[in-house]
Amino acid sequence: MSVTADDLGSTIALDGGRKVRGNLTQARIRWMVLALVLGFGLVGGRLVQLGMVVPDTTIEGQARDAITATRPPILDRNGLEMAVDIRVPSLYAEPRRIIDVEEAVRKIRTVLPDLSEPWLRDRLTGDKGFVWVQRELSPAIEDRIMRLGIPGVEFLTESKRFYPGMSEASHILGSTNVDNQGIAGIERHMDGENVALLQDLGLARGNALAPVELSVDMRVQHVMHEQLVDAMSRYQAIAAAGVMVDIHTGEVIALASLPDFDPNQPATALVKDSFNRITAGIFEPGSIFKTVTLAGALSSGAVSITDQFDARFGIRFGRFTIDDFHGKHRILSLPEVYKYSSNIGTIRVMQAMGKEAFRQFLTSMGFDARVPFELPEMRLPTVPKELSEVGAATASFGHGLSVSPLHMVAAYAAFVNGGNYVPPTLYRRDQAEAEQFYRRVITERASAQIRYLMRLNALEGSGSQMNKAALGYRIGGKTGTAEKVVDGRYSASKVTNFFGSAFPLDNPRYAMVIMVDEPKRENPQSGTTAGWNAGAVTGRIVQRVAPMLGIAPDFSPLIDEQLVPPELR
Amino acid sequence: MIRNLNIFLIFSSVLMLSGVYALKFAIENTASERTALIALIDSQEGDLSLLKADEAVLNQPGHIDPIVKRHQLALAIEPVKQEQFGSFTAIPMRPAKPNSAAMDSLFLSLEAGIDPIDAILELEGIE
Numbered sequence: 001m002s003v004t005a006d007d008l009g010s011t012i013a014l015d016g017g018r019k020v021r022g023n024l025t026q027a028r029i030r031w032m033v034l035a036l037v038l039g040f041g042l043v044g045g046r047l048v049q050l051g052m053v054v055p056d057t058t059i060e061g062q063a064r065d066a067i068t069a070t071r072p073p074i075l076d077r078n079g080l081e082m083a084v085d086i087r088v089p090s091l092y093a094e095p096r097r098i099i100d101v102e103e104a105v106r107k108i109r110t111v112l113p114d115l116s117e118p119w120l121r122d123r124l125t126g127d128k129g130f131v132w133v134q135r136e137l138s139p140a141i142e143d144r145i146m147r148l149g150i151p152g153v154e155f156l157t158e159s160k161r162f163y164p165g166m167s168e169a170s171h172i173l174g175s176t177n178v179d180n181q182g183i184a185g186i187e188r189h190m191d192g193e194n195v196a197l198l199q200d201l202g203l204a205r206g207n208a209l210a211p212v213e214l215s216v217d218m219r220v221q222h223v224m225h226e227q228l229v230d231a232m233s234r235y236q237a238i239a240a241a242g243v244m245v246d247i248h249t250g251e252v253i254a255l256a257s258l259p260d261f262d263p264n265q266p267a268t269a270l271v272k273d274s275f276n277r278i279t280a281g282i283f284e285p286g287s288i289f290k291t292v293t294l295a296g297a298l299s300s301g302a303v304s305i306t307d308q309f310d311a312r313f314g315i316r317f318g319r320f321t322i323d324d325f326h327g328k329h330r331i332l333s334l335p336e337v338y339k340y341s342s343n344i345g346t347i348r349v350m351q352a353m354g355k356e357a358f359r360q361f362l363t364s365m366g367f368d369a370r371v372p373f374e375l376p377e378m379r380l381p382t383v384p385k386e387l388s389e390v391g392a393a394t395a396s397f398g399h400g401l402s403v404s405p406l407h408m409v410a411a412y413a414a415f416v417n418g419g420n421y422v423p424p425t426l427y428r429r430d431q432a433e434a435e436q437f438y439r440r441v442i443t444e445r446a447s448a449q450i451r452y453l454m455r456l457n458a459l460e461g462s463g464s465q466m467n468k469a470a471l472g473y474r475i476g477g478k479t480g481t482a483e484k485v486v487d488g489r490y491s492a493s494k495v496t497n498f499f500g501s502a503f504p505l506d507n508p509r510y511a512m513v514i515m516v517d518e519p520k521r522e523n524p525q526s527g528t529t530a531g532w533n534a535g536a537v538t539g540r541i542v543q544r545v546a547p548m549l550g551i552a553p554d555f556s557p558l559i560d561e562q563l564v565p566p567e568l569r
Numbered sequence: 570m571i572r573n574l575n576i577f578l579i580f581s582s583v584l585m586l587s588g589v590y591a592l593k594f595a596i597e598n599t600a601s602e603r604t605a606l607i608a609l610i611d612s613q614e615g616d617l618s619l620l621k622a623d624e625a626v627l628n629q630p631g632h633i634d635p636i637v638k639r640h641q642l643a644l645a646i647e648p649v650k651q652e653q654f655g656s657f658t659a660i661p662m663r664p665a666k667p668n669s670a671a672m673d674s675l676f677l678s679l680e681a682g683i684d685p686i687d688a689i690l691e692l693e694g695i696e
Contacts, residue, residue, distance in 0.1 A: 081625035087615035139615070157611060164625035164632075222630035472651040544648060553651035 070159040071180060071190070072209035074173065076218040077251075077428060083173055083187070083263075085180075086162045089142040089155040090135040095126045097152035107148045108133065111141060135178055136160050161187070163263045165218060168225045171257050171276040172216055172375075172426060175266040184269060186214065186426055189374045213428045215251030220244060220545045224254040227541050228514075232258055235519035235533045241277040242541070243405055244512040247413035247502065249434040250422035253510065253549075257281075277515065280377040282402040286482030286530075287341045288500040288513070289398025289408075293350050294338060295415045295450050296361035299442035302353040305449050306567050307334050311344040317390040322347065325481075335568070338453045339461035341479065343397045350396035358396065359387050364441050365414070365421065371406045372423040381407060398480060405513045408500055413511040416454070416502040419447040452563045454478060455505045459560065462531040466499065469539030472553030473546045474560075477501025477512075477538060479530035484518070494518050499534035503542055504551050506559045514538045 074083040091112075098104050101124050109115060112134055123131050135158065142155050161176040163169075174185015182188035190212060228240040241257040257277040261268040268274070275281065297303045311332045314323035324342050337345030350358050362368070362383060370378045381403040384391055394400040406424065414421040420438040442450075454476030458467040462479040480498035483490040497519055502511045519533040526532045546553070626632055641647070678685060 080628055081621070084618070084622050084625055086618045086622050087611075157615060162622045164622060165629050166631065168629070168631045219630045222634060225631070226634070472654075543651070547649055547654070552656065553654050554656065555651075 070209060071161060071176070071182075071187070073211040074186065075211050075213050076216045076221075077214065077253075078217065078219075079213075080218050082165055082169055082214065082216070082218065083161060083163050085159045087157050088136045088160045089139060090158045091133040091137055091142075091145060092154055092156055093124055093131050093133050094152045094154070095124050095128045095131060098124055099151060101125050104150045104153060107150055108145065108153065111144045111148070161263075165221075166264065167260050167262045168256070169216060169218070169221050170260045170263050170269075171278070171377075172214070172221075172252075172255050173263050174375075175261075175263040175269055177266065183266065184377065185263075186212075186374060188376050192376075214426050215246070215249075215253065215428050216255070216426065217253050217548070219548050221254040221256065223544045223548075224541055225256045225258075227537050227544075228256055228258050230540075231516055231519075231533060231537045234522055235516060237516045237519045237533070239273065239277060239517035240515065240537075241281070241405060241517075242512065242514040242537070243278045243409050244510055244541075244545075245409050245413050245424050247417040247508055247511045248422070248431055249429045250410075250413065250424045250437070251429055252424050252426050254545075255426075276375065276377045277517075278405045278513075279371070279373060279375050280379050280404070282379050282381055282404050283496050283498075283515070284400070284402055284482040285398040285408055285498060286480030286496070287398055288478045288480030288498045289401075290338065290341065290346045290396070291415060291450065291454070291478050291500060292362070292365065292411055293346050293353075293358065293396040294334070294453065295411075295442050295446055296358060296365075297349045297353040298449050299419070299446035300353055300357055300361070302357070303334060303349055304567070305334050305452075305565050307352075308332065309334065309337055309342075309345040309348040311337070311342050311348070313344075315344055315347055315393065317393065320390065322393060335453060335456055338478070339457055341462060346397045347393045350392060355387050355389070355392035358392060361441075362395075365407075365411050367401070367403055367407055367411075371404065371410055373406060374426045379404065398482065405498070405515055408498070409511055409513040412500045412502060412513065414441050415447060415450045416505070416508040416511060417447070418444050448563075449565050451476065451502070451505050451508065452565055452568075454502060455560060455563050458501075462529070463499075463501070463535055465531045466501070466535035466539035466542075469536065470503070470542040470546070472555050473503050473542050473551060474505045474554065475501055475503035475539070475542050476505045477535070479535055481528075481530045493528075495528060497528075497530035497534040499530055499538045501538050501542075503546065504554075505563060506554075509551070510549065512538060512541070514541070 070085045071083075073081055073085065076082050091108075093104075095101075101121060104124055105117060105120050108120060109117060115134065120133070123133065133153070145153065146155070159180050161180060163173055163175075165173075170185075172186055174187045175183055176187050177183050182191040224242050224244065228242055231237060231240045239258060243255045244253045245251065246253060255278055257275075259271070259274045261271060261274045263269070298305065308331050311324065311327070312329050314321040314327075322343055324340070324344055326340065327344075328336070328340055328342070332340065332342055332345050334345075334349070336342070337349065353361075367381055367383050370380060381401070383401040383403065384395075387395055391400055410421065410424055413424075419440055419442040421441045422434050422437050422439075454463075455474065456476070457463045457478055458476040463475075463477050466477060467475065478500050480500070482496045482498070483492060484494040484496060485491070486494055495518065497516045499514045500512075501514075502508050514534045514537050516530075516533045516537065519528055521528055522532065637646070675685070
């Protein structure tokens with residue numbers, strides 16, 4: 001091999017050239033393979049990278065679904081809409097897609113001149129993917145902005161809450177914020193229950209949500225609201241409120257508090273004094289509390305309906321003497337104590353019962369805690385834990401303790417329905433369901449006696465103003481005129497007036513508490529005590545709503561005679 | 570042989586290519602139709618929600634009551650008074666049935682030729 005190589009040196013050179021070419025080809029192929037591998041590797045790597053990117057579907061920190069989510073419609077007990085969702089366009093921008101910010105700012109401001117120019121410029125500049133410009137616009141404005149043809153400026157359809165009843169049921173419904181979340185009233189309570197969960201899951205879209213049925217009757221609600229508005233102007237009061245419940249089921253038929261707000265403009269809810277006085281207001285109830293004292297005493301058996309009480313002289317506690325407002329200053333029978341609203345008589349009744357037993361009765365009536373109720377706006381009542389002699393005496397006629405009107409209406413409902421406390425509710429509830437919540441607080445006999453006393457007060461006592469308007473509807477009730485504390489002393493000119501009532505008393509179905517705060521005289525012939533204002537309002541409301549609630553008037557004197565307990569016949 | 574196969578393959582690939590593109594464009598077309606329909610449904614749902622809200626407003630007692638008050642004079646209507654309600658006990662009882670036995674006996678006696686009225690008239694002297 002080496003000899004051949006020596007002879008044919010050129011062949012070796014030829015072989016080398018071929019080899020070199022072959023090597024070159026192989027090297028090129030290798031480079032190509034490398035280039036292809038790199039190229040495909042690059043593409044593959046990019047694909048993996050893209051696969052890892054989590055797309056940002058949120059809108060300024062919120063899931064898109066939560067914003068377009070709807071809320072269930074709210075209906076009253078007759079199926080009338082109290083709250084519905086409407087679809088409204090909202091304007092948003094994608095700043096990273098906007099080419100000419102100045103032009104976009106100028107054009108948008110031709111349609112929405114209220115937007116501040118620097119704010120809008122700041123909003124549209126930058127590299128963000130989504131910014132709101134203006135939410136909840138009208139379809140007409142949407143049309144005009146779409147005509148401008150600005151790239152990167154788009155609309156999103158949002159759900160907005162609309163309350164067709166305007167301010168009429170404002171305190172029941174509450175309101176929602178711009179993100180359609182409940183911020184007050186039953187709307188907030190609903191969110192606490194299940195709507196929030198549905199929205200989180202992105203299921204609450206379309207109109208698939210089952211409507212929520214409330215116990216409220218919008219006709220009664222309208223009448224109550226209208227009469228309270230009338231009372232505000234008629235008596236120049238600073239506030240008025242009312243609540244009506246079905247005594248057997250605890251369903252709230254109407255609940256209104258003035259001054260109120262328009263839930264369609266949630267900002268108006270922030271106005272001072274527009275809080276819900278029925279649930280979140282606590283007041284000294286005054287004489288309507290005497291019904292509580294008498295019910296407790298009659299039920300305990302400490303006093304009977306035929307007992308007599310010495311109301312000849314005021315009762316002294318150290319330096320204080322408690323006397324009657326329009327004192328008869330004689331021996332009064334128990335019905336007379338109620339009819340003449342005698343403070344002295346009521347103290348004697350409470351003393352016969354014993355202050356410990358009386359305090360215990362207040363606890364059993366739920367006056368120590370919030371009323372179990374759906375609305376989030378609640379305040380704790382203030383009832384002293386331990387009652388002193390004088391404390392128990394004033395408490396017996398509704399002074400020295402503060403409870404909400406809702407407490408009072410729940411108590412009145414229990415007193416007339418046969419003695420069962422049933423917590424009020426804003427949702428539909430039938431008799432069988434309600435009976436599971438029943439808690440006996442007074443005896444059936446005491447309940448019948450309270451019905452008689454309430455009717456007696458309407459016929460002969462402080463409720464006669466009220467009875468005049470609601471003649472035939474067998475309504476009975478008790479007035480309460482609580483003097484307000486001004487500069488540390490009770491003021492005779494500033495009073496909070498209540499009227500607690502129930503009707504029709506031969507077969508009671510509804511209980512109501514009406515409150516008028518700081519009323520003035522309607523005319524020189526009238527007064528400022530509760531019978532003149534809160535009582536008269538109650539009468540006018542009952543006159544209008546009783547036919548709606550299916551209660552026919554009956555003028556037969558036999559009905560009132562049958563209410564009289566056998567002992568007094 | 571190979572040449573024919575190649576020609577066949579080229580033609581079939583061109584055919585499949587055009588088929589795939591046709592399918593792609595058809596799908597894109599359908600997708601845009603779907604988007605348009607969704608947008609239409611959305612806008613109609615929006616209109617529907619507004620109409621429902623309108624209806625709810627018009628049905629509110631708070632909306633109807635002022636209208637009634639405005640036309641109270643023209644229509645001569647007033648809130649109902651308690652006295653206007655009747656009761657079942659106020660409805661008069663059905664009138665007493667005619668005494669059919671007495672009538673029967675009267676007709677029987679007339680047929681028999683005895684007229685009780687005639688007897689009375691004769692007694693009174695009226696003829």
